Amino acid sequence: xxxxxxxxxxxxxxxxxxxxxxxxxxxxxxxxxxxxxxxxxxxxxxxxxxxxxxxxxxxxxxxxxxxxxxxxxxxxxxxxxxxxxxxxxxxxxxxxxxxxxxxxxxxxxxxxxxxxxxxxxxxxxxxxxxxxxxxxxxxxxxxxxxxxxxxxxxxxxxxxxxxxxxxxxxxxxxxxxxxxxxxxxxxxxxxxxxxxxxxxxxxxxxxxxxxxxxxxxxxxxxxxxxxxxxxxxxxxxxxxxxxxxxxxxxxxxxxxxxxxxxxxxxxxxxxxxxxxxxxxxxxxxxxxxxxxxxxxxxxxxxxxxxxxxxxxxxxxxxxxxxxxxxxxxxxxxxxxxxxxxxxxxxxxxxxxxxxxxxxxxxxxxxxxxxxxxxxxxxxxxxxxxxxxxxxxxxxxxxxxxxxxxxxxxxxxxxxxxxxxxxxxxxxxxxxxxxxxxxxxxxxxxxxxxxxxxxxxxxxxxxxxxxxxxxxxxxxxxxx
Numbered sequence: 452x453x454x455x456x457x458x459x460x461x462x463x464x465x466x467x468x469x470x471x472x473x474x475x476x477x478x479x480x481x482x483x484x485x486x487x488x489x490x491x492x493x494x495x496x497x498x499x500x501x502x503x504x505x506x507x508x509x510x511x512x513x514x515x516x517x518x519x520x521x522x523x524x525x526x527x528x529x530x531x532x533x534x535x536x537x538x539x540x541x542x543x544x545x546x547x548x549x550x551x552x553x554x555x556x557x558x559x560x561x562x563x564x565x566x567x568x569x570x571x572x573x574x575x576x577x578x579x580x581x582x583x584x585x586x587x588x589x590x591x592x593x594x595x596x597x598x599x600x601x602x603x604x605x606x607x608x609x610x611x612x613x614x615x616x617x618x619x620x621x622x623x624x625x626x627x628x629x630x631x632x633x634x635x636x637x638x639x640x641x642x643x644x645x646x647x648x649x650x651x652x653x654x655x656x657x658x659x660x661x662x663x664x665x666x667x668x669x670x671x672x673x674x675x676x677x678x679x680x681x682x683x684x685x686x687x688x689x690x691x692x693x694x695x696x697x698x699x700x701x702x703x704x705x706x707x708x709x710x711x712x713x714x715x716x717x718x719x720x721x722x723x724x725x726x727x728x729x730x731x732x733x734x735x736x737x738x739x740x741x742x743x744x745x746x747x748x749x750x751x752x753x754x755x756x757x758x759x760x761x762x763x764x765x766x767x768x769x770x771x772x773x774x775x776x777x778x779x780x781x782x783x784x785x786x787x788x789x790x791x792x793x794x795x796x797x798x799x800x801x802x803x804x805x806x807x808x809x810x811x812x813x814x815x816x817x818x819x820x821x822x823x824x825x826x827x828x829x830x831x832x833x834x835x836x837x838x839x840x841x842x843x844x845x846x847x848x849x850x851x852x853x854x855x856x857x858x859x860x861x862x863x864x865x866x867x868x869x870x871x872x873x874x875x876x877x878x879x880x881x882x883x884x885x886x887x888x889x890x891x892x893x894x895x896x897x898x899x900x901x902x903x904x905x906x907x908x909x910x911x912x913x914x915x916x917x918x919x920x921x922x923x924x925x926x927x928x929x930x
Contacts, residue, residue: 456710458716458717458720461725467492470496471483479716480510484513496556498547511538543556567610570610573622578645589639596655601765618722619660622679625737626650654747654748668780675728682711718738774788
């Protein structure tokens with residue numbers, strides 16, 4: 452399985468600048484190394500400076516060894532390590548479990564780089580038990596999706612400066628077919644399955660490729676989402692306590708059915724450098740060629756619902772100015788930040804809190820009687836208001852309305868998808884004062900009206916080949 456996966460060997464200019472998140476290990480490491488060997492300048496990210504340095508040193512050693520082996524019997528090739536040009540690889544530290552760390556990374560990147568040609572959002576975690584970040588989000592949701600979206604939005608001006616043919620590559624997974632978009636349970640307040648949380652975070656990457664492409668129309672910045680296949684990486688250790696999954700993974704390893712990280716990286720590299728993909732956008736890829744994702748990921752309304760929810764989550768770090776700078780050619784209604792910055796989950800929690808708050812207010816009112824009334828009112832004025840017991844950090848967002856017609860939804864040959872079902876993700880509530888105040892709401896214009904673009908037709912060709920013949924349709928309807 453996957454033994455024939457190959458990516459094209461393209462000679463890249465030294466000024467070609469590529470960013471790979473999570474490039475210190477696994478698929479990201481092999482992606483970064485392969486592109487650096489083609490001649491590009493590559494920047495990897497890691498949570499640890501020591502791990503980043505060790506990864507780069509390992510890349511250099513492997514590159515020298517490979518070049519020396521190739522030089523045997525070739526008089527014109529370098530014969531010593533001193534004559535072998537080192538790879539141009541650097542690093543920046545970021546912890547994607549922290550939105551503030553992500554913003555610090557963004558600032559450092561802008562200080563170091565004036566443009567960016569390719570951004571590979573590769574970093575991720577998988578199958579971790581229910582836990583929440585310092586920002587109060589489920590960890591897989593934030594690390595695999597939300598923080599990487601924040602990076603994309605803030606680095607978009609650099610990507611536009613790197614055009615034409617700038618590319619955003621979002622790492623998904625075949626597991627995305629088991630994901631879902633449940634706006635009432637995004638962070639797991641009602642029910643939680645770590646498998647579904649992971650699958651959903653990977654589905655969001657596929658959907659993001661579409662809602663970003665809708666806003667990037669005419670900018671020569673393309674989006675891709677990638678299924679690397681079943682790859683033997685350290686992530687597989689995260690479900691050692693799940694006996695059934697461990698059994699199947701062990702069987703896949705025993706019979707050689709799992710891909711190596713290098714094989715898993717092949718599809719990412721194709722999306723990054725294959726010249727035949729220039730001008731294509733909102734493309735889902737697996738086995739080194741365009742394919743079809745799960746059916747629900749094509750839904751334009753769901754894509755826009757996710758966009759609106761995501762803006763709500765990032766409201767402290769995203770402004771109107773940031774969006775306009777990121778997408779200068781987009782329609783204004785596609786860049787509207789919801790006025791009501793509560794998430795769907797917060798609204799539900801607030802509604803529940805209001806009911807509890809009304810009965811609490813009655814009890815407080817009964818206490819103010821006789822000669823003690825004025826004293827109690829004075830004490831209330833001197834003391835800060837007591838927060839409700841369910842008070843939690845506010846996270847934004849009102850759903851952006853969208854039509855049912857998805858962006859890039861017309862692939863003439865659909866691959867049948869069996870979407871598995873599972874449970875997902877956490878709520879938040881505001882203070883009692885906020886619960887008793889009615890916030891104004893305004894209806895946003897439809898945000899998912901179709902814009903013309905090039906679609907890629909999924910074709911059944913041997914693994915390792917990128918189809919040279921692709922259908923192109925405009926204003927296609929979802930099939």
